Amino acid sequence: MRLSKRIQAVTPSATMALSSRAKELAMQGKDIINLSIGEPDFNTPEFIGQAAIDAIKVSKTDSYTPAGGLPELKEKIADKINLEHKTHFSNQNIAVTTGAKYALYVLAQVLLNPEEEVLIPLPYWVSYGEQVKLAGAKPVFVKPEKGLKVTPADLQKYTHHKTKMLIINSPNNPSGQVYSRLELEAIGKWAAERQITIITDDIYGKLVYNQTQFTSLLDLDEEISQNVILVDGLSKTYAMTGWRVGYIAGDSEIIKAVNSLLSHSTSNLSAVSQYAAMAALTGDQACVEKMRSEYEQRLNILAPLLDNVTGFKLMDKPQGAFYFFPDIGEALNLTGFDSANNFALALLEQAGVATVPGEAFGYPNHLRISYAADVDRVKEAFERIEAFIESYK
Ligand SMILES: Cc1ncc(COP(=O)(O)O)c(C=O)c1O
CATH class of the missing domain: 3.40.640.10 (Type I PLP-dependent aspartate aminotransferase-like (Major domain))
Incomplete structure (x- = not known):
């Protein structure tokens, strides 16, 4: 089968690739902290799901x-x-x-x-x-x-x-x-x-x-x-x-x-x-503020910790969304990895921490780390990253 030139010119989504590898490893029983995903870790507020159920029940859907x-x-x-x-x-x-x-x-x-x-x-x-x-x-x-x-x-x-x-x-x-x-x-x-x-x-x-x-x-x-x-x-x-x-x-x-x-x-x-x-x-918009303020708390707790990871530099503290995007150039020098991509792959396989390398966003030498995750797990991920870097020094 010959594929179209259009699709051949497309690079598959790197975020999806890493997150599916993380899921694969987790299925094998490995303890993976998945910080590669771009989605909230909250459940959809109940009243929203209920409205969908109600609509189904009266055949509106x-x-x-x-x-x-x-x-x-x-x-x-x-x-x-x-x-x-x-x-x-x-x-x-x-x-x-x-x-x-x-x-x-x-x-x-x-x-x-x-x-x-x-x-x-x-x-x-x-x-x-x-x-x-x-x-x-x-x-x-x-x-x-x-x-x-x-x-x-x-x-x-x-x-x-x-x-x-x-x-x-x-x-x-x-x-x-x-x-x-x-x-x-x-x-x-x-x-x-x-x-x-x-x-x-x-x-x-x-x-x-x-x-x-x-x-x-x-x-x-x-x-x-x-x-x-x-x-x-x-x-x-x-x-x-x-x-x-x-x-x-x-x-x-x-x-x-x-x-x-x-x-x-x-x-x-x-x-x-x-x-x-x-x-x-x-509906009641209180759910939006509740989730927003939770992300804010995490950001404020985690940003200084991330900045302390050896070789990681958070140039500008994030003001929105739920990602950190530190410059890891120095960590690459310390560990000898030639790219954020190879660093992220090894980090996933060896330390069980899934992130997304900057290359996926056209920005080498950076790593995207989602904090739409439990704060203690993110802290643990930072400790694992520190130990991972240490092991290469
Ligand atoms: C910047 C940006 N735009 C658009 C989207 C697409 O969101 P969705 O298709 O879930 O509405 C995303 C999802 O990750 C995003 O990060």
């Missing part, structure tokens, strides 16, 4: 729904966005998708032509570049001159007539960095002046810590916000990764195109999940 989602769900999503960002979206501006991941995939398909280029700041979430390639377009990775956030000057260096789109992810996976309002204004203005569409991936928008203010590009002046397409979802905010609820908000013409693609690919997001999503959005 038996049929196809419109491809872009139930009108009443889209209405609730639009209301929420309008309330939070002072926008004026209606149902025509919303499409519900099978996770934010598919929202991004669909946008690449409906917006990009072959040869067009998409600016993707480093470090990036693993799927952006591959999705752009699957649409036949070209990902262009932008390395920040300083720190872990890009500026218009960084972006300008990689921009020319083929540049069509920019993806901004704040809070960022993997770095945990959050762009300030001022930083976003500069980027938003720069992009609007050049008619470069911005996709803002706000999936971690509710997970910010220690008084950090979350600003979305949608919050900014109309000149900027009109040039922005929002991608968001319920996975991280409500511990609902398995329910696969994502959505897009933007210009109605784009949404029409999205709906058309959805109708020929997934049809609708599972109706069960759509009823669960409505409950999540309209």
Whole structure:
């Protein structure tokens, strides 16, 4: 069987690969601390699951729904966005998708032509570049001159007539960095002046810590916000990764195109999940704050401990999401590993700690460590990492 050139050009998701190897080892009875995963360790709040059960019981979930989602769900999503960002979206501006991941995939398909280029700041979430390639377009990775956030000057260096789109992810996976309002204004203005569409991936928008203010590009002046397409979802905010609820908000013409693609690919997001999503959005939001403050506590306990691990340097303390992304260059020197990739593989096999190497995010010499896990287990993981490094010295 000959595979398509498109799929041959795609690199399988490294986060998935490591996490499945970790699961394999755990199945063999090894004591694995899995810090490679990108999902909350909480259960979906009970009232959300109950709403899904109730909907099933009265057979509301038996049929196809419109491809872009139930009108009443889209209405609730639009209301929420309008309330939070002072926008004026209606149902025509919303499409519900099978996770934010598919929202991004669909946008690449409906917006990009072959040869067009998409600016993707480093470090990036693993799927952006591959999705752009699957649409036949070209990902262009932008390395920040300083720190872990890009500026218009960084972006300008990689921009020319083929540049069509920019993806901004704040809070960022993997770095945990959050762009300030001022930083976003500069980027938003720069992009609007050049008619470069911005996709803002706000999936971690509710997970910010220690008084950090979350600003979305949608919050900014109309000149900027009109040039922005929002991608968001319920996975991280409500511990609902398995329910696969994502959505897009933007210009109605784009949404029409999205709906058309959805109708020929997934049809609708599972109706069960759509009823669960409505409950999540309209129910008591105390669950969101409860999980957020738990992550915050973990961050504050664990960040100094991680910084103390020999050869690990946490350049900028994360302000959002639930990952550490330390520079491990010195640990590589001490242990003799030639890459974060080989370090992470050995760490998993020998010390039973699963992490994701920076290469997966286009950022060598770093390691992504999730703290969406029990705090004592993460502490134990840090001790194992220390012993692992020690054993090579
Ligand atoms: C930055 C970012 N965007 C999008 C997604 C996709 O989320 P989902 O498809 O679960 O909605 C993830 C999940 O890990 C993510 O980290």
